[in-house]
Amino acid sequence: MHKAIxxxxxxxxxxxxxxxxxxxxxxxxxxxxxxxxxxxxxxGVIVEGCPxxxxxxxxxxxxxLDRRKPGQSEITTPxxxxxxxxxxxxxxNDTTLGTPIAMVVRNKDQKPGDYKExxxxxxxxxxxxxxxxxxxxxxxxxxxxxxxRETIGRVAAGAxxxxxxxxxxxxxxxxxxxxxxxxxxxxxxxxVSLDDVEANIVRCPNQDMAAQMVERIEAISREGDSCGGxxxxxxxxAPVGLGMPVFDKLEADLAKAVMxxxxxxxxxIGSGFGGTLLKGSExxxxxLPSDDGRLKTATNNSGGIQGGISNGESIVIRVAFKxxxxxxxxxxxxxxxxxxxxxxxxxxxDPCVLPRAVxxxxxxxxxxxxxHLLRQQGxxxxx
Numbered sequence: 001m002h003k004a005i006x007x008x009x010x011x012x013x014x015x016x017x018x019x020x021x022x023x024x025x026x027x028x029x030x031x032x033x034x035x036x037x038x039x040x041x042x043x044g045v046i047v048e049g050c051p052x053x054x055x056x057x058x059x060x061x062x063x064x065l066d067r068r069k070p071g072q073s074e075i076t077t078p079x080x081x082x083x084x085x086x087x088x089x090x091x092x093n094d095t096t097l098g099t100p101i102a103m104v105v106r107n108k109d110q111k112p113g114d115y116k117e118x119x120x121x122x123x124x125x126x127x128x129x130x131x132x133x134x135x136x137x138x139x140x141x142x143x144x145x146x147x148x149r150e151t152i153g154r155v156a157a158g159a160x161x162x163x164x165x166x167x168x169x170x171x172x173x174x175x176x177x178x179x180x181x182x183x184x185x186x187x188x189x190x191x192v193s194l195d196d197v198e199a200n201i202v203r204c205p206n207q208d209m210a211a212q213m214v215e216r217i218e219a220i221s222r223e224g225d226s227c228g229g230x231x232x233x234x235x236x237x238a239p240v241g242l243g244m245p246v247f248d249k250l251e252a253d254l255a256k257a258v259m260x261x262x263x264x265x266x267x268x269i270g271s272g273f274g275g276t277l278l279k280g281s282e283x284x285x286x287x288l289p290s291d292d293g294r295l296k297t298a299t300n301n302s303g304g305i306q307g308g309i310s311n312g313e314s315i316v317i318r319v320a321f322k323x324x325x326x327x328x329x330x331x332x333x334x335x336x337x338x339x340x341x342x343x344x345x346x347x348x349x350d351p352c353v354l355p356r357a358v359x360x361x362x363x364x365x366x367x368x369x370x371x372h373l374l375r376q377q378g379x380x381x382x383x
Contacts, residue, residue: 024145026257026260026367027049027367027368027371028371028375029049029371029374029375029378030047030048030049030050030161030164030367030370030371030373030374031047031048031049031371032045032046032047032048032153032154032157032367033045033046033048034150034153034154035153036104036107036149036150036152036153037139037144037145037147037149037150038107038139038143038144038147038149038150039107039139040107040139041106041107042104042105042106042107043104043105043107043149043150043152043153044102044103044104044105044152044153044156045102045103045152045153045154045156045157046100046101046102046103047090047100047101047102047103047157047160048100048101049371049374050090050096050098050101050160050164051096051098051164051374052095052096052097052098053095053096053098054095054096054160054163054164054167055094055095055167056091056094056095056096056160056163057094057163058087058094060159060162060163061085061087061103061156061159061160062084062085063159064155064156064158064159064162064359064362064363065083065085065105065152065155065156065159066083067155067198067356067358067359068083068151068152068155068356068359068360069081069082069083069356070350070356072201072356073201073355074201074218075201075202075214075217075218075221075350075351075352075355076201076350076355076356077349077350080108081105081107081108082108083105083152084105084106085103085104085105085156086103086104086105086106087101087102087103088102088103088104089101089102090102096160101160103153103156103157105152105156107149120335120336120341121333121334121335121341121342121343122333122334122335122336122343123325123326123331123333123343123345124325124331124332124333124343125322125325126143126146126325126326127143127146128143128146129334131144131146132336146262147262148262148263148350148353148356148357148360150262151261151262151360151363154360154363154364154367155359155360155363157363157367158359158360158362158363158364158365158366158367159363161363161366161367161369161370162362162363162366164370164373165239165366165369165370165373168239168373169237169238169239169373170237171235171236171237171238171239171369172235172236172237173233173234173235173362173365173366173369174192174193174194174197174233174234174236174362175197175231175232175233175234175358175359175361175362175365176192176196176197176203176204176205176231176232176233176358177202177203177204177210177213177229177230177231177232177354177355177358178204178229178230178231178232178318179229179230180202180204180213180216180217180227180229180352180354181216181217181220181227181228181229183209183212183213183216184209184230185204185205185206185209185210185213186206186209187204187205187206187232189232189234189314189316190234190236190314192205192234193205197358200214201214201355202214202217202354202355203354203355203358217351217352218351220351220352221351221352223329224327224328224329224344225323225327225328225329225351226323226324226325226326226327226349226350226351226352227323227351227352228263228265228320228321228322228323228324228352228353228354229320229321229352229354230318230319230320230321230354231318231319231321231354231357231358231361232316232317232318233316233317233318233319233361233362233365234314234315234316235304235314235315235316235365235369236314238304238310238312238313238314238315238369239310239312239369239373239376240294240295240310240311240312241309241310241376241380242309242310242369242372242373242376243305243308243309243310243372244308244309244375245307245308245309246308248308249305249307249308249309250305250308250309250310250315250368250372251269251303251305251308251317252308253368253371253372254267254269254315254317254364254365254368255267255269257364257365257367257368258317258319258361258364258365259319260364261319261321261357261360261361261364262353263321263322263324263325263353263357264319264320264321264322265320265321265322266318266319266320267317267318267319267320268317268318268319268320269303269305269315269316269317269318270300270301270302270303270304270305270316271283271301271302271303272303272318275301278301283301284301285297285298285299285300285301285302285306285313286298286299294312295311295312295313296312296313297311297313300313300314300316303315303316303317304316315365317365319361321353321354321357323352324349324350324351324352324353326345326349327345327349328344328345329344330342330343330344331343331344331345
């Protein structure tokens with residue numbers, strides 16, 4: 001107890017922010033705070049800063065949660081959750097009041113007994129060991145706050161951000177699976193539609209490659225193993241001028257947003273790492289004449305952002321996700337006392353997180369854009 005009090009005192013000197021001890025809040029003006037654990041009573045989010053008088057389609061919020069929920073196909077976790085959202089505050093007749101919007105989803109199919117082995121054995125590459133080392137206590141069932149179930153709140157909030165962006169600037173945020181394991185799809189970023197993405201259970205708009213991806217996930221799952229891949233996301237009709245110079249560049253905030261997702265391990269924008277293989281004369285996006293005052297470029301290697309500020313072209317990013325850490329194969333690990341042991345995890349886990357991560361990536365991108373949109377309005381509305 002003495003050590004804990006000393007730690008609290010030393011931390012209080014470093015930050016006055018309440019989120020210092022557990023970073024569960026995101027955004028500046030359009031701000032969210034998520035709560036809940038994987039096998040607790042429920043999970044949810046509080047959204048602050050959403051402008052008043054925004055008419056919401058509540059069905060679209062539920063539709064986004066349905067895209068994220070478990071048990072939706074044979075290549076996802078078999079956990080059965082309806083993930084029905086309850087909106088507790090912030091609306092009057094489906095219209096925002098400008099006050100905090102609280103949303104919650106109750107956990108119905110929690111099975112903490114599936115995680116008995118993990119009370120004494122840390123899962124390799126999971127958050128078990130680091131949470132225990134940091135806090136000295138953890139919600140071991142399902143990973144607690146490290147579980148992807150926490151992202152329910154992000155998706156619900158992101159659905160509101162999407163509607164704000166769509167109604168004010170006709171902005172569309174759309175993501176899909178580009179690669180599973182070693183299988184990578186050729187995709188025309190500008191031609192993809194939501195129907196293309198939702199046409200198969202792996203959410204890859206290249207239908208021929210999607211079938212191969214499903215087979216690959218199923219084969220790896222039968223081995224008791226898992227696989228990762230890459231999600232690509234495009235923002236069409238992005239507002240011009242979003243992002244700040246230096247530390248609050250738009251791509252920097254997008255990177256932070258998607259890299260805060262469970263299992264994310266890499267971020268690219270525009271040409272990404274491939275751009276390092278080009279010369280400047282090949283990589284530069286030449287400007288073109290425009291009749292509507294918007295910036296137009298012949299190519300889009302910048303990915304819609306230059307100098308940290310959106311230029312009006314489509315924003316294109318890619319996010320790499322590692323293989324699911326919890327697998328059924330025997331793995332060498334240690335227990336809480338540091339002794340060597342073997343773990344073959346039980347429970348219900350996605351053999352590949354990517355199909356369900358698609359709406360989560362969209363949500364985080366939408367949240368960043370909504371936040372920067374409000375910041376831009378506050379900074380530039382006088383002129």
